[in-house]
Amino acid sequence: MITTQIPPFLAELEERFNAAMVSNDVGRIAGCITDDWLLVTPEAGPVPRARILDVVGSGRLTHASMTKVATHAAVVGDMAWVTGRGQNTGTFNGAPIQADEYITDVYRRVGDCWLCMLTHLTPAQS
Template identity: 55%
Template sequence: MTDDAQLLREAEEAFNDAMISNDVARIRACITEDWMLVTPERGPISAEAVLAAISSGVLGHYTMAKQERLIRVGKDLAYVTGRGQNTGWFRSDPIEADEWITDIYRRIEGEWRCELTHLTPAYAPRPAG
């Protein structure tokens, strides 16, 4: 494992921990200024919109786990793709997700910051036949 890959894994863990803390300052420290969240329901959502929803209590997370499946590190750009599960709330309703997640990271002043998170629902395979 390269040092860069380990640093990226640590950045990914810090990002997950920040998200379940529901602390906007901690989340902001893990992402770029122009971070985007891409969801199947709404497409691209700005960092400002996501952080405003968390700050106001409209959105929050209790748990967030990812099993890394693929990691690629370039000079200043890297990505992690894996299977993730999370629980929380949206507009006071419970939420639970099982999804494929790709986080794209950019190295900024020696630190990995998430620039884009893309979510795709994970579906159970259909039986053959």
Template identity: 85%
Template structure:
């Protein structure tokens, strides 16, 4: 069932993921994602986890701020998703970047933890 009442554990996961991204620490980001995590962006389409971690690890991509206001969520067995509106700032290849977008994160329970397996970004108009 889709709900606008975001379960606390999903809100915590989203906060942890945001904090990992603004840390620009590859190990922290990796700890929030599955091995097969995919980031779908309007600019590049599907980008595998290995590529994102490589670009962050090299310093080519940094995040200074990242916020997300979750508005919808669902939990079905070992799968969950959260959709909301997010903003972030940072740099790419030394140039400032900022985004205002709708974000959907899909999580999968792996053992006793939940990891993000898909992040889909859509620009807010």
């Protein structure tokens, strides 16, 4: 779920990306990200696309829920970004996980599509 006053097309991109992640379908996830997509986490630092898709494809990482309240966004030419607070649940190596974090997704227009090229996660401090 995206709740925000950001441009509607960015909210739609975020909804599509979240739905792909919760589907745990590598093909759907790959359809939302660039070939050079990078996930930056506090635990592992920069994680390349291939590693995340492998972990999801193997079932070692699953997502059961993913929400985000977007608070900041911008579009500049063929680039856009969305920052907000998100929560997700799932499993990692069979153990339950949950996260409450600030998330920034950076999008790039590729032809007629907008694809995420960078996701940066920062744990939220309660």
